[in-house]
Structures are given as structure tokens and as C-alpha cells.
Amino acid sequence: MLHLPKLAMGALVATALSIGAASAQTVLRSSDTHPDGYPTVEAVKRFGELVAERTDGRYSVEVFHSAQLGEEADTIEQTRFGVIDLNRVSLGPFNGLVPETKIPSLPYIFRSVEHMRKVMDGEIGDEILAAFEPHGLIGLAFYDGGARSFYNSEKPIASIDDLSGLKFRVMQSDVFVDMVEALGADATPMPYGEVYSAIETGVIDGAENNWPSYETSGHAEVAKYYSLDQHLIVPEVLVMSKTTWDTISPEDQEIIRQAAKDSVPYQRELWDAQEEKSREAVIAAGSEITEVDKAPFIAAMEPIYEKYADTPELKDLVARIQAVE
Structure with missing residues (x-):
């Protein structure tokens, strides 16, 4: 056994402790349910590169993709409590926690992807990001999640009447459930990973999602009818734990905010290419x-807007989004 002088041993212990402390301070753990290579995963990696570069290595980001840290609902809670530092999540799962997120999650609130980008890149988007803070989260930036449309194994859907009686999987969000039911179909909330077998075995007739998810999930194999109703153009959001945020200097906070914003064009470039490839x-x-x-789909959404834009502030948010040219 090697015997070291006490001073040398003390120096080694001190060095090990300082390395451990530095590591704990600099590596930010980020969660994403999508697989490696997916546009949101790659965008958060780019964000991490910008943060590392601009803080001279004081901070770096490690992305845990493919739901390694859990499904979205679980990781939101872990992020709020500081167990996870960063999280990329669709706005849907935040609807019950941050009221302002209900509005960009409403069906047909955005006329097009271009309209969504203009709204979320501007003052309204910043206002919604700020609304996360009272709930233990810091909103950093919005990414694209594409336009979601219905697909099923039974028949083409060309009109609202064609939806009658069909069973569709939806995210576990009240807005999504109410939207499907307002269109005359049956909504079945279930985890994303169960959808393929549920369509294949006839438990449900279909689901709704964007082009890349429709392709990469294999759902196109079991539900070949894809109908371009584009009912939802729900942004994705990158958030940080306020617990972590509060340990960071104001200067580095500003670097992190800007790096997140600067990763958005890269994500959109990847997203647009992936969408076309999947289509x-x-x-x-x-x-x-x-x-x-x-x-007719838009007209059927009137009760949904009445239910979810249920305060003067949220009604005003709807009007302001619709007024953006």
C-alpha cells in the first residue's frame, strides 16, 4: 500500500473536492423526451455549446434525450424542484400549471407556422416566458413543434363529419381532449409510446401529430390516412429550474438567456428540413x-375558447395574438 505524507494527502483530497465542486457547478442537466438527433435535442446541444463558449467553460449542458430522465410530466416536477436543471417540453403539459400557456395551445390560434413564429419571437412570447417564473421555472426560448394533424387507420378525413365516431389518442391535456370531442370524435389520452400498438390492435383508430412524429414513430405504417387540418401549432419551450437559476450570476444569466434565443434559428432550420424529409x-x-x-373545424372551437380563455387577461391575450399580422 502506498503511504503519502499527510500534507500531500491533504492536497490530493482538497484537489479532488475542488474538482467535484467545479463539476457540480458547471454541468447543467437537460431533459428531452425525443431521440438523439431530433431537432429539439440538437438545438439544446447547440445552446449548450454557446453557453460553454460564452462563459469560458464555467457552464456546460449535458442533454439526456430519449426520456432518459422520465416522461414530460415527471420531468417538469423534477425541474421545478431543481433535480433537473433544464427541460425541453411541449407547452401542452404546462397548461394546468402556467395559465398563459393555454392560449398558444388553443386549436387554430395561429393561422400558420409563420404567424406562430412572429408571435412567439415578439413581446407576447416574452410575456409568456416570464409567466413561468412564479411556478419555479425560467422560460428561456420557444422552439417549433410543427403543425399537428389527424391521422387514422380507417378512412380519409376531408370534412368535420368524417371525424364522427373515430377514437383518437391525445396528449394528457384537457385542451386536447375537449378539442377532439368538440369535433365529434372520441379522445383517448395515453402515453406516446403506447400509440403504435393501440392503433395496430384497434384500441384506437388514430392519433394527431406533426409530420416527423408521424413518420419516426412508425405510426404511418398502421394509420395511412393523414388529414391536413393543422388544428394545433403548439410551440415547444426550453425552461430552466429557478432553483438553479438563482445560483447563477446576473451576467451569466444574461448569457444563458441569449444563448437560448440564439439556438432558435438553428432548431427551426433543422425542423423545416426534417418536416420535408418526413413528409x-x-x-x-x-x-x-x-x-x-x-x-367548420375552426367554428367548432368556440366553446373551447370560452372555456380556456376564461379571464379578461387570457381573452386579451387571444385578441392580441390574432391581431398580429
Whole structure:
């Protein structure tokens, strides 16, 4: 056994402790349910590179993709309590916690992806990001989650009447459930990972999602009818634990905020390319794509807006979003 002088041993222990402390201070753990290579995962990696570069290595980001740290509902709670430092989540799961997130999650609130980007990049987006703070989170930036449309294994959907009696999986969000039921279909909340087998075995007829999810999940194999109603264009959000945030200097907080904003164009570039690639892939594999007259779908959403835009502040937020040209 090697015997070291007490002073040398003390120096080694002190060095080990200082290395451990530095590591604990600098590595920020970030969660994402999507697989490695997915546009949001790659955008958070880019964000981490910018943070490391601009803080001279004082902070770095380690991305735990593929739901390694848990599904979104679980990771939101862990982030609020500081167990996870950063989290990339769809706005849907925040609807019950941060009221302002209900509005960008409303069906047909955005006329197009371009309209969504303009709203979320501006003052309204910053206002919604700020609304996370009282709930133990710091909103940093919005990413694209694409336009969500219905797909099913039974028939093409060209009109609202075609939805009658069909069972669709939805995210575990009251807005999503109420939206599907207002359209005359049946909503079945279930975890994303169960959807393929549920369609294959006839437990549900279909689901709703964007082009990349429709393709990469394999859902196009069991539900070949994809209908372009684009009922939801729900942004994704990158949030940080306020517990972690409060340990960071104001100067580094500003660096982190700006790095998050600067990662957005990169995410959108990846997203647009992935969307086009996925669209071409499912069409080549035999999916049948149907255009939809959206007007009756939009008209059916009136009770949804009344229910969820239920305060003067939220009604005003709806009006301001719709007024953005």
C-alpha cells in the first residue's frame, strides 16, 4: 500500500473536492423526451455549446434525450424542484400549471407556422416566458413543434363529419381532449409510446401529430390516412429550474438567456428540413394525404375558447395574438 505524507494527502483530497465542486457547478442537466438527433435535442446541444463558449467553460449542458430522465410530466416536477436543471417540453403539459400557456395551445390560434413564429419571437412570447417564473421555472426560448394533424387507420378525413365516431389518442391535456370531442370524435389520452400498438390492435383508430412524429414513430405504417387540418401549432419551450437559476450570476444569466434565443434559428432550420424529409418519406411509403376545409373545424372551437380563455387577461391575450399580422 502506498503511504503519502499527510500534507500531500491533504492536497490530493482538497484537489479532488475542488474538482467535484467545479463539476457540480458547471454541468447543467437537460431533459428531452425525443431521440438523439431530433431537432429539439440538437438545438439544446447547440445552446449548450454557446453557453460553454460564452462563459469560458464555467457552464456546460449535458442533454439526456430519449426520456432518459422520465416522461414530460415527471420531468417538469423534477425541474421545478431543481433535480433537473433544464427541460425541453411541449407547452401542452404546462397548461394546468402556467395559465398563459393555454392560449398558444388553443386549436387554430395561429393561422400558420409563420404567424406562430412572429408571435412567439415578439413581446407576447416574452410575456409568456416570464409567466413561468412564479411556478419555479425560467422560460428561456420557444422552439417549433410543427403543425399537428389527424391521422387514422380507417378512412380519409376531408370534412368535420368524417371525424364522427373515430377514437383518437391525445396528449394528457384537457385542451386536447375537449378539442377532439368538440369535433365529434372520441379522445383517448395515453402515453406516446403506447400509440403504435393501440392503433395496430384497434384500441384506437388514430392519433394527431406533426409530420416527423408521424413518420419516426412508425405510426404511418398502421394509420395511412393523414388529414391536413393543422388544428394545433403548439410551440415547444426550453425552461430552466429557478432553483438553479438563482445560483447563477446576473451576467451569466444574461448569457444563458441569449444563448437560448440564439439556438432558435438553428432548431427551426433543422425542423423545416426534417418536416420535408418526413413528409416525402410517408408519401413514398403509401400514406394518403387529404386536404381539409378548416372553416367548420375552426367554428367548432368556440366553446373551447370560452372555456380556456376564461379571464379578461387570457381573452386579451387571444385578441392580441390574432391581431398580429
